Amino acid sequence: MQSKLFDEADPDYCIRHELEDAALVEYPHALTGAVSAKYLQLMIGTLPWRQDTLRIAGKSIPVPRLQCWMGEKHAHYTYSGIQLMPIPWDATVLAIKHRVEILSGEQFNSVLLNYYRDGRDSVDWHADDEKELGPHPIIAAVSLGAERLFELKKKSPPGSGKYQISLTSGSLLVMGNSFQNRWLHRVPKVKNLELPRISLTFRQILTDIPPSLG
Ligand SMILES: O=C(O)CCC(=O)C(=O)O
Ligand SMILES: [Mn+2]
Structure with missing residues (x-):
């Protein structure tokens, strides 16, 4: 179920996606079309994208996208056995972070950028529920x-609660509360897509992890 808040022409306009036990808030016009197009080209051309590999059944498999981990220097992050040390904030990414923090009312100390070069790139089903993100991660x-x-x-029962959102360039999706605990997400491969997609997933890495979660 969706409910629309504010006027559609307003950059603050948002759509609340009510899931059964979690909520996502989408701001379709967080950045203008022109700014988004400029940022896309800047990021593709200037960020130090890394090709990570996953170790599966003794084999090294390239992650099907390029990535960049950026943020404050203590914001270390490990997922699927990949250890990420942040590179310093880039000025364009900082400008986007500022906008995201105003719209969401949340603070972030790091960002995982994903560069899907064409429709062959993707991210498979997962939840961002690593202990560094705390018990109730908010990801924008x-x-x-x-x-x-x-x-x-939904994580359980398997196969339940399927849902999809189409995210356009310049949009912001805020995932909060119990979403990462109860739901899985993915960005699938797209047939015949030659154009690039980038996501900036802003996160708050905890530096003092309570012993019960460590
Ligand atoms: O590209 C996206 O929106 C999702 C990326 C993602 O799930 C992640 O970075 O954890
Ligand atoms: Mn994720």
Whole structure:
């Protein structure tokens, strides 16, 4: 179920996606089309994108997208066995972070950027529930480039609660409360898509992790 808040022409306009036991808030016009197009090209051309690999059944498999981990220097992050040390904030990314913090009312000390070079790139089903993110992670994702399908399903019972959101360039999606605990998400491959997609997923890494979560 969706409810629309504010006027559609307003950059603060948002859509609340009510899931059964969590909520996502989408700001379709967080950045203008022109600014988003400029940022997309800047980021593709200037950020030090890394090709990570996953170790699966003794084999090294390239992650099907490029990534960049950025933020404050203590914001270390590990997922799927990949250890990430942040590079310093880039000026364009900082400008986007500022906008995201105003719209969401949340603070972030790091961002995982994903560069899907074409429709062959993707991210598979997962939840961002690593202990560094605390018990109730809030993650704010900005989309740039080609329209991005964002798919959701409940962790249990398996196969329940399927949902999808189409994210356009310049949009912001704020995932809060119990979303990462109860739902999985993915960005699937897209047939015949040659255009790039980028997401900036802003996060707050905890530096003092309570012993009960460590
Ligand atoms: O590209 C996206 O919006 C999702 C990326 C993602 O799930 C992640 O970085 O954890
Ligand atoms: Mn994720």
